[in-house]
Amino acid sequence: MTVGHARGGSLLTALSDAGARVTEPRRAVAALIGAQDGHFTTAQLLTAARLEYPGLGRATIFRALDLFTSLGFVERMDLPGGGHAWVACETAHHHHAICTRCGRSTEVDDHGLADVLASVAGRSGFRVTTHRLEVFGTCASCLAATA
């Protein structure tokens, strides 16, 4: 499995490139993430871990998630209810369209959003440093299944 392969290297090679060790627990977390379909919550990941890698520590999973996030291979997103979920990412900066029915998420690029942000900045004198956009709805295949 390869998380973030679009960036040209596997997560594990990226780890050593970043000076971080390629350890057995990190391999396990990477495998768990790769096995997830669409976005996943920490709870789901922890459950999967308990089954497939008993002995893998809770804290280690959170630490790996943080590390992978800082490397850009995974991204945290905010669910409408207030909880958090994660997605394995392919590209540097983007947003997610999350299907509330099947849970899969599609990446959305910034096309057009930059203009929106520019107009926010222009009108108010606000200097934008970060932004976050999340889109929720129903994906094409779930729509087809319903119809």
Place this chain on the structure above:
Amino acid sequence: MTVGHARGGSLLTALSDAGARVTEPRRAVAALIGAQDGHFTTAQLLTAARLEYPGLGRATIFRALDLFTSLGFVERMDLPGGGHAWVACETAHHHHAICTRCGRSTEVDDHGLADVLASVAGRSGFRVTTHRLEVFGTCASCLAATA
């Protein structure tokens, strides 16, 4: 103080309009929210409550926050770090530009964003039901203060 006055009525009148009781604790929470400058975290609100309204229950504050949210007078937003904050809102649907220096937030309307969402839908066959945009940066007055 009036929260959400742009909608034509005070929060308290809206409560009775919605069939909810106008109680002393809810008045207190409304006053606390009105006294906040910009967005605020639950922790901040709880601290303020302990000072100004000792005896006001923790759960009651969360309940009031939920109620006010469902009435659209307050909105929960996601901070970059993963925590949550709240803002008193003036208009129905909008987004926030949050100054990471002074904490104030400005409302941002959907101008242009609708097009972005439409293009997301158009290209992928995704049907958008909800979305969330949050913009972080430095506000005009904080920029001026720094310069």
Place this chain on the structure above:
DNA sequence: GTCCATGTGAGACACAGTATCAACTAGAGA
């Protein structure tokens, strides 16, 4: 004023994430 659905506070609880620390190990260098 009476009455009861609605709302309240205290405290127990569930859950997510963090801090600590002794033990372990990846991987660089001899």
Place this chain on the structure above:
DNA sequence: TCTCTAGTTGATACTGTGTCTCACATGGAC
């Protein structure tokens, strides 16, 4: 290959945030 050490790990305890329960209180309709 062997050694050594900084980086990493798992157990455990802990904090913080938000929820649940339930006996008690109260808003507001009548």
